[in-house]
Amino acid sequence: MAQFQAVKGAKDIFPEEVVRWHYIEGVIRSVTSLYGFSEVRTPVFEYTELFQRGIGSSTDIVGKEMFTFLPDPNGRSITLRPEMTAGVMRAFLQKNPGAGVPVHKLYYIADLFRKERPQAGRQRQFTQFGAELLGVSSPAAVAEVISMMMQVFDTLGLHGLRLRVNSLGDHEDRMRYREQLRSYLEPYHDLLDEASRERFEKNPLRILDSKNPAVQEIVAGAPKLLDCITIEGRAEFDRVLGYLSDRGIAYEVDHLLVRGLDYYGHTAFEVVSAELGAQDAIGGGGRYDALSKELGSNSEIPAVGFAVGMERLIITMEKQGLFATLCPHGPQVFVVLQDASLEDEALRIADRLRRAGITTETDLAGRSMKAQMREANRLLAGFALFVGQDEVASGSYTLRNLRTSEQLSLSIDAIPGVLLESSKP
Numbered sequence: 001m002a003q004f005q006a007v008k009g010a011k012d013i014f015p016e017e018v019v020r021w022h023y024i025e026g027v028i029r030s031v032t033s034l035y036g037f038s039e040v041r042t043p044v045f046e047y048t049e050l051f052q053r054g055i056g057s058s059t060d061i062v063g064k065e066m067f068t069f070l071p072d073p074n075g076r077s078i079t080l081r082p083e084m085t086a087g088v089m090r091a092f093l094q095k096n097p098g099a100g101v102p103v104h105k106l107y108y109i110a111d112l113f114r115k116e117r118p119q120a121g122r123q124r125q126f127t128q129f130g131a132e133l134l135g136v137s138s139p140a141a142v143a144e145v146i147s148m149m150m151q152v153f154d155t156l157g158l159h160g161l162r163l164r165v166n167s168l169g170d171h172e173d174r175m176r177y178r179e180q181l182r183s184y185l186e187p188y189h190d191l192l193d194e195a196s197r198e199r200f201e202k203n204p205l206r207i208l209d210s211k212n213p214a215v216q217e218i219v220a221g222a223p224k225l226l227d228c229i230t231i232e233g234r235a236e237f238d239r240v241l242g243y244l245s246d247r248g249i250a251y252e253v254d255h256l257l258v259r260g261l262d263y264y265g266h267t268a269f270e271v272v273s274a275e276l277g278a279q280d281a282i283g284g285g286g287r288y289d290a291l292s293k294e295l296g297s298n299s300e301i302p303a304v305g306f307a308v309g310m311e312r313l314i315i316t317m318e319k320q321g322l323f324a325t326l327c328p329h330g331p332q333v334f335v336v337l338q339d340a341s342l343e344d345e346a347l348r349i350a351d352r353l354r355r356a357g358i359t360t361e362t363d364l365a366g367r368s369m370k371a372q373m374r375e376a377n378r379l380l381a382g383f384a385l386f387v388g389q390d391e392v393a394s395g396s397y398t399l400r401n402l403r404t405s406e407q408l409s410l411s412i413d414a415i416p417g418v419l420l421e422s423s424k425p
C-alpha cells in the first residue's frame with residue numbers, strides 16, 4: 001500500500017473518468033445556456049458566520065459537518081463551503097448593494113466540503129452542479145428552474161427519477177406547524193431514535209424526513225404542513241404544480257419533504273433515484289426569499305435554485321448504462337520509430353503534425369517497435385506512422401490505419417491532410 005492515501009472521503013479522478021465528467025459538464029453548459037443562465041465562480045472558503053446565518057445553526061450541516069479553521073490566532077473563523085447558495089447570495093449582495101437589481105440567472109459546477117461519514121454517494125469533498133435564479137421566485141420562475149434541472153437529466157438519458165415536491169409555506173406557517181407537529185409527536189417521544197429526539201428540540205420538521213423505518217411509521221400519521229399554509233400560499237403552490245403538469249413533468253407531492261437547510265420557504269423539491277440506495281437524493285432545491293435579509297440585505301431578494309450531486313449523477317448514469325456510447329478518444333496518430341537513431345526525426349515529425357492540429361503520440365522511452373505498437377493500441381491511436389531508415393531516405397512514409405490495417409505510402413507533406421480528412425465525422 002502506498003505510504004500516502006487520499007484523505008478519507010476525498011477521491012482521485014483519473015482520465016478514464018474525467019471523460020465522463022467532461023461529457024456531463026458539456027450537457028450542463030448547453031442546457032443552462034438554453035435558459036439564459038451564466039456561470040458564477042465564488043471562493044472555496046467564506047467567513048463561518050455566512051453559513052451559520054445562511055444555512056441555519058440548527059441544521060446538521062452547520063452543527064456538525066463544516067470544515068472550519070482559524071487562519072491565524074486573531075483572524076475570523078473561516079469555513080470550506082459546504083454548499084453554494086449562501087456564497088452566491090453573498091457575492092450577489094456584495095456586487096449589488098442597492099435595491100432594484102434585475103433578474104440574475106447563475107449556474108455553477110463547484111467542489112464542496114462536508115464532514116459526513118463517507119459511504120457510497122456520500123463524500124467529504126464532492127461536486128455539485130447547481131443554479132440560482134435571483135430577483136424572481138414566482139410560480140413560473142420555480143417551474144422554469146425545475147424544468148431546466150429535469151432537461152439536464154433527460155438530455156443525459158436518465159430514466160426512473162422521481163421528483164418530490166412540497167410547500168413549506170412562509171415563516172409563520174412553519175412556526176404554527178412546528179407546534180402542531182410537536183404536540184403530535186409528544187406521546188411518541190420515547191419511541192423516537194436519538195437523532196429524532198435531538199431534532200424534536202431543535203428542528204422538529206427534520207424528523208419528517210428520517211430514514212429510520214420506526215420513525216417513518218410514526219410520522220406517517222402526522223399532520224400535514226401543506227394543511228397549515230395560507231390560502232394564498234396554497235394557490236401559489238398549485239400554480240407551480242400546474243406549470244409542471246403543463247410541461248409534462250411528472251411529480252409527487254410529498255408531505256414529508258422538508259429539506260435540510262433553513263433558508264427555504266414555499267416550494268421545495270428533491271429528485272431521488274432508485275439506483276442510489278441509502279443516499280437516494282440526486283438533487284434538491286426550492287425557494288429561498290428569506291436568505292437575502294438573513295445576510296443583511298435591506299430588501300428581500302426573491303430567489304429559487306437547486307443543486308445536483310455530480311458523483312450521485314455519475315453513479316446513477318453508470319447503473320443505467322449511459323456511458324456505454326462514450327468512446328474514449330485516443331491520439332489520431334502514433335509515430336513509431338524503427339530505432340533510437342531516428343529519434344530526432346520522429347520528434348520533428350511529431351512536432352510538425354501537432355502544429356497542423358493533429359493529436360500525436362510518439363515514443364519517449366526508447367522502446368522496441370513491437371512495444372511501441374502495443375502502446376499505440378493501448379492508447380487507442382487511430383493510425384501508426386512508421387519512421388525507418390528507408391522512409392527517411394526515400395521521403396515516403398507508411399501510414400497504417402489501426403482499425404482497418406489499410407496502409408498508404410505518403411510524402412510527409414501529404415500526411416496531415418490525410419489524417420485531418422480521416423478524423424472528420
Ligand code: HAM
Binds near residue numbers: 122283285286305
Ligand atoms: P443539498 O440537498 O444539501 O442542497 O445538496 C444537493 C445535492 O448535493 C444532494 O441532493 C446530493 O446529490 C449532493 N450532496 C450533498 N451532500 C453530499 C455529499 N456529502 N456527498 C455527495 N453528494 C452530496 C444544497 O446544497 C442546496 N444549496 C441546493 C440549492 C441550491 N437550493 C437552492 N439553491
